[in-house]
Amino acid sequence: MKKITWLAAIAVLLVVLGLYQSKAGDAVAQASAARPELKQGQAVPSxxxxxxxxxxxxxxxxxxxxxxxxxxxxxxxxxxxxxxxxxxxxxxxxxxxxxxxxxxxxxxxxxxxxxxxxxxxxxxxxxxxxxxxxxxxxxxxxxxxxxxxxxxxxxxxxxxxxxxxxxxxxxxxxxxx
Missing domain, CATH: 3.40.30.10 (Glutaredoxin)
Structure with a gap:
């Protein structure tokens, strides 16, 4: 029984961690989109x-x-x-x-x-x-x-x-x- 409880706790932890990383990744992507990438041959930001x-x-x-x-x-x-x-x-x-x-x-x-x-x-x-x-x-x-x-x-x-x-x-x- 203890083994099942531990496995369930680990599974819940992994799901929560996955959701957190997904949200953090979205925030990074939004921040990066707000600042266009600098590319050779293109005008630099002022x-x-x-x-x-x-x-x-x-x-x-x-x-x-x-x-x-x-x-x-x-x-x-x-x-x-x-x-x-x-x-x-x-x-x-x-x-x-x-x-x-x-x-x-x-x-x-x-x-x-x-x-x-x-x-x-x-x-x-x-x-x-x-x-x-x-x-x-x-x-x-x-x-x-x-x-x-x-x-x-x-x-x-x-x-x-x-x-x-x-x-x-x-x-x-x-x-x-």
């Missing part, structure tokens, strides 16, 4: 953020130069690895590209972010995503993540940490597109 310099910066739509949007955080080890390369390559190509470093401030410390920017000598706009809205729109799952956007406002490529020479090749291809 957003505006304040920069550390107090300026307002806009992403989305046509512009004079291609744009790299790099999402990062000061606590992120790979972000520290790629930071010197981003700074050097920006200095080399700054007349031909724009680079916005978007700090995911919602999950970071503004003090640490400022220290990071100073440490690596960023001379390009550093935007503060204090509410996490830009990261949500761009579906940032981990940092660093960079979006290479052509001058028409279309996504060319999504990249993560690359060796410096490979990153430079991607930047050159973006400029030539």
């Amino acid at each position: 957003f505006s953020l304040k920069g550390m310099d107090g300026g307002e910066y806009h992403v989305g739509g046509p512009r004079d130069k291609p744009l790299i949007v790099n999402f990062w955080a000061s606590w992120c080890g790979p972000c520290h690895e790629e930071a010197p390369d981003l700074a050097q390559l920006y200095e080399r190509y700054k007349g031909k590209i724009d680079l916005y470093a978007v700090n995911v401030t919602k999950g970071d410390s503004l003090k640490e972010a400022r220290s990071f920017v100073k440490q690596y000598g960023y001379h390009f706009p550093v935007l503060l995503d204090a509410q996490g809205e830009a990261a949500a729109v761009y579906r940032i799952l981990f940092v660093p993540t960079s979006f290479l956007i052509d001058k028409h406002g279309n996504l060319k490529e999504v990249i993560h940490v690359l060796p410096r020479d490979e990153l430079e090749q991607r930047i050159q291809s973006l400029i030539e597109a």
Whole structure:
């Protein structure tokens, strides 16, 4: 008799768990549908953020130069690895590209972010995503993540940490597109 009771309890538990997962899956699907997937060749979502310099910066739509949007955080080890390369390559190509470093401030410390920017000598706009809205729109799952956007406002490529020479090749291809 005890064996039947245990089996019935396990069966009920499995049914409840299945219903819960079904409802949770529906909620995730609805949230994902509200944010369209970013696809190569299509226009990137627009957003505006304040920069550390107090300026307002806009992403989305046509512009004079291609744009790299790099999402990062000061606590992120790979972000520290790629930071010197981003700074050097920006200095080399700054007349031909724009680079916005978007700090995911919602999950970071503004003090640490400022220290990071100073440490690596960023001379390009550093935007503060204090509410996490830009990261949500761009579906940032981990940092660093960079979006290479052509001058028409279309996504060319999504990249993560690359060796410096490979990153430079991607930047050159973006400029030539």
